[in-house]
Amino acid sequence: xxxxxxxxxxxxxxxxxxxxxxxxxxxxxxxxxxxxxxxxxxxxxxxxxxxxxxxxxxxxxxxxxxxxxxxxxxxxxxxxxxxxxxxxxxxxxxxxxxxxxxxxxxxxxxxxxxxxxxxxxxxxxxxxxxxxxxxxxxxxxxxxxxxxxxxxxxxxxxxxxxxxxxxxxx
Amino acid sequence: xxxxxxxxxxxxxxxxxxxxxxxxxxxxxxxxxxxxxxxxxxxxxxxxxxxxxxxxxxxxxxxxxxxxxxxxxxxxxxxxxxxxxxxxxxxxxxxxxxxxxxxxxxxxxxxxxxxxxxxxxxxxxxxxxxxxxxxxxxxxxxxxxxxxxxxxxxxxxxxxxxxxxxxxxxxxxxxxxxxxxxxxxxxxxxxxxxxxxxxxxxxxxxxxxxxxxxxxxxxxxxxxxxxxxxxxxxxxxxxxxxxxxxxxxxxxxxxxxxxxxxxxxxxxxxxxxxxxxxxxxxxxxxxxxxxxxxxxxxxxxxxxxxxxxxxxxxxxxxxxxxxxxxxxxxxxxxxxxxxxxxxxxxxxxxxxxxxxxxxxxxxxxxxxxxxxxxxxxxxxxxxxxxxxxxxxxxxxxxxxxxxxxxxxxxxxxxxxxxxxxxxxxxxxxxxxxxxxxxxxxxxxxxxxxxxxxxxxxxxxxxxxxxxxxxxxxxxxxxxxxxxxxxxxxxxxxxxxxxxxxxxxxxxxxxxxxxxxxxxxxxxxxxxxxxxxxxxxxxxxxxxxxxxxxxxxxxxxxxxxxxxxxxxxxxxxxxxxxx
Numbered sequence: 060x061x062x063x064x065x066x067x068x069x070x071x072x073x074x075x076x077x078x079x080x081x082x083x084x085x086x087x088x089x090x091x092x093x094x095x096x097x098x099x100x101x102x103x104x105x106x107x108x109x110x111x112x113x114x115x116x117x118x119x120x121x122x123x124x125x126x127x128x129x130x131x132x133x134x135x136x137x138x139x140x141x142x143x144x145x146x147x148x149x150x151x152x153x154x155x156x157x158x159x160x161x162x163x164x165x166x167x168x169x170x171x172x173x174x175x176x177x178x179x180x181x182x183x184x185x186x187x188x189x190x191x192x193x194x195x196x197x198x199x200x201x202x203x204x205x206x207x208x209x210x211x212x213x214x215x216x217x218x219x220x221x222x223x224x225x226x227x228x229x
Numbered sequence: 230x231x232x233x234x235x236x237x238x239x240x241x242x243x244x245x246x247x248x249x250x251x252x253x254x255x256x257x258x259x260x261x262x263x264x265x266x267x268x269x270x271x272x273x274x275x276x277x278x279x280x281x282x283x284x285x286x287x288x289x290x291x292x293x294x295x296x297x298x299x300x301x302x303x304x305x306x307x308x309x310x311x312x313x314x315x316x317x318x319x320x321x322x323x324x325x326x327x328x329x330x331x332x333x334x335x336x337x338x339x340x341x342x343x344x345x346x347x348x349x350x351x352x353x354x355x356x357x358x359x360x361x362x363x364x365x366x367x368x369x370x371x372x373x374x375x376x377x378x379x380x381x382x383x384x385x386x387x388x389x390x391x392x393x394x395x396x397x398x399x400x401x402x403x404x405x406x407x408x409x410x411x412x413x414x415x416x417x418x419x420x421x422x423x424x425x426x427x428x429x430x431x432x433x434x435x436x437x438x439x440x441x442x443x444x445x446x447x448x449x450x451x452x453x454x455x456x457x458x459x460x461x462x463x464x465x466x467x468x469x470x471x472x473x474x475x476x477x478x479x480x481x482x483x484x485x486x487x488x489x490x491x492x493x494x495x496x497x498x499x500x501x502x503x504x505x506x507x508x509x510x511x512x513x514x515x516x517x518x519x520x521x522x523x524x525x526x527x528x529x530x531x532x533x534x535x536x537x538x539x540x541x542x543x544x545x546x547x548x549x550x551x552x553x554x555x556x557x558x559x560x561x562x563x564x565x566x567x568x569x570x571x572x573x574x575x576x577x578x579x580x581x582x583x584x585x586x587x588x589x590x591x592x593x594x595x596x597x598x599x600x601x602x603x604x605x606x607x608x609x610x611x612x613x614x615x616x617x618x619x620x621x622x623x624x625x626x627x628x629x630x631x632x633x634x635x636x637x638x639x640x641x642x643x644x645x646x647x648x649x650x651x652x653x654x655x656x657x658x659x660x661x662x663x664x665x666x667x668x669x670x671x672x673x674x675x676x677x678x679x680x681x682x683x684x685x686x687x688x689x690x691x692x693x694x695x696x697x698x699x700x701x702x703x704x705x706x707x708x709x710x711x712x713x714x715x716x717x718x719x720x721x722x723x724x725x726x727x728x729x730x731x732x733x734x735x736x737x738x739x740x741x742x743x744x745x746x747x748x749x750x751x752x753x754x755x756x757x758x759x760x761x762x763x764x765x766x767x768x769x770x771x772x773x774x775x776x777x778x779x780x781x782x783x784x785x786x787x788x789x790x791x792x793x794x795x796x797x798x799x800x801x802x803x804x805x806x807x
Binding site: 062065066068069070072073074076077080081084085111134176178179180181182183213214 | 338353380381384386388391408
């Protein structure tokens with residue numbers, strides 16, 4: 060009987076982990092505020108997960124790389140504030156801080172050399188379609204990301220020339 | 230359409246499991262019958278002993294003759310078949326997954342998770358409830374841990390978690406399977422977990438550009454205590470820790486750190502204890518590498534002195550482990566010194582790396598031949614080290630240059646001084662090989678395998694040099710050598726009845742095939758076809774070995790016993806296994 064409990068405990072822990080991982084990302088997509096981000100696709104491939112399109116967002120470049128006169132440091136976490144101008148559908152960087160902002164839409168980013176990365180830089184696609192998308196969508200590609208109140212992002216949809224790109228047709 | 234793929238997917242998952250159950254049942258049944266016969270023989274022989282017909286020694290010899298030989302041969306066949314079944318399953322899975330856009334995310338997740346839990350419980354059933362075939366249960370549990378990893382990877386893929394988040398995947402894979410290893414005493418799962426966590430450490434450090442302090446803590450406080458009686462697990466953890474240590478380079482007073490290897494070496498000289506020699510052999514190259522990585526400066530030529538001293542002391546102490554470590558340290562140092570000599574001519578990292586790998590392949594070949602000349606002059610363990618280490622070196626080297634990316638990194642590079650040096654060295658090794666063959670270093674059946682294997686590697690490396698710039702030809706040459714050598718190792722290991730050689734060949738065959746999955750896109754065959762073919766080849770190999778065994782048995786029955794020396798070698802080699 061004791062052994063039954065052991066195996067059930069292991070299985071239950073696995074199930075909980077899998078569900079937590081799913082729900083963690085899924086809640087972001089469902090509950091987060093939607094922001095449209097301008098992006099470009101560049102070279103694919105990941106050893107574990109197969110083909111993907113690497114996305115280079117306009118917001119990966121932070122215009123003024125200083126806080127109170129001090130330069131941003133590689134490897135550190137920052138809060139990147141986003142704002143939308145009238146007439147422009149894309150959200151853009153409006154500021155960077157190292158303290159959590161009280162309100163507004165912001166992303167948690169990690170400074171990596173000259174870029175600010177948010178963990179939404181890769182989009183996985185069915186085998187063999189990565190290069191296609193890359194070739195087609197060098198320009199005019201946009202991502203609709205969901206952002207939680209605490210600044211965690213997840214990709215929810217991909218747009219090309221204002222039309223939603225559906226890569227998995229059913 | 231959707232339904233069709235679900236069925237195909239499930240079939241892909243069920244196939245390896247069912248195949249496994251079927252195969253192991255057949256083999257276990259065979260072995261059971263075999264065991265019955267042996268029990269009968271044991272009783273009879275005991276009776277003869279009691280009656281004074283045979284002596285105790287003769288009794289032991291009789292039992293040994295039947296016991297070890299049969300179980301071992303069956304085991305090897307089982308292992309090959311097992312791998313073949315897994316390969317076939319993977320082939321079908323890949324075939325379906327290449328059309329996976331037909332399945333929705335939800336369905337794919339559910340299918341994979343269901344399969345994971347199904348194999349987990351099936352494995353549990355065979356290990357704990359129906360304990361007739363524990364090996365089967367253990368293999369299925371191991372399979373479930375791999376499927377668990379696949380599930381996590383799939384979920385990460387669905388939600389576009391980037392490669393920089395791969396360390397999360399490894400953590401979520403390696404840690405939750407640890408309880409399984411402990412609760413059900415599954416060594417394979419423990420090894421998998423330890424290896425995954427070691428890779429996690431690297432990924433974490435790399436992605437976060439920071440040292441991972443959790444890993445040493447985990448290894449020291451959890452992994453090492455858990456691998457109490459498991460030497461392999463211990464070595465895996467120690468290797469992981471040692472590798473992790475390289476991520477924390479000493480900063481200001483790096484000279485003080487030299488006190489560690491120097492001090493332990495002094496202790497060894499004073500006390501003669503071998504563990505100090507091991508520590509020193511580990512710490513010296515670690516210091517060189519740390520110094521190199523952190524300061525971007527190469528050690529000077531004096532670095533060769535402690536390495537030479539270490540090799541000398543290890544030979545003097547006749548200590549296998551230190552000898553291996555000292556030789557490895559020597560190679561690392563040689564690498565750094567070669568860089569020091571040729572650095573001004575460096576054009577591109579890819580080309581330099583490629584040629585250095587070729588250098589190590591040829592160095593391995595040279596050491597192997599040297600060992601042939603030294604036959605009888607070294608102590609037994611030392612001779613073994615000099616057999617295996619060069620072999621491992623050459624194979625890892627071939628494995629490295631068999632990648633498409635490696636060959637591509639060379640494209641358009643002009644030949645620099647380093648390349649000329651390495652080509653000259655390779656030619657010297659070729660001459661050495663010819664000299665060894667002419668002077669009859671390799672003799673008998675064993676020699677035939679050695680000559681074929683070494684010759685194949687030398688010819689392939691020469692082919693690589695001759696086809697520089699032609700990427701497909703280079704890859705074909707490197708892969709021909711790699712796969713040719715692994716297959717030769719399988720037969721060679723069987724011939725000299727050495728499980729380590731056989732298992733390493735098998736492991737490499739699997740690893741190489743698996744890796745081709747990642748970069749085989751340039752080939753005409755699709756990945757699924759590749760795995761299907763690989764599975765068929767493995768199962769074919771298993772059948773060949775099985776047939777071989779049967780003919781050997783027949784011969785033995787007809788013509789009496791084989792020569793005695795061969796059997797003694799086999800018994801000593803078998804000691805390391807199981």
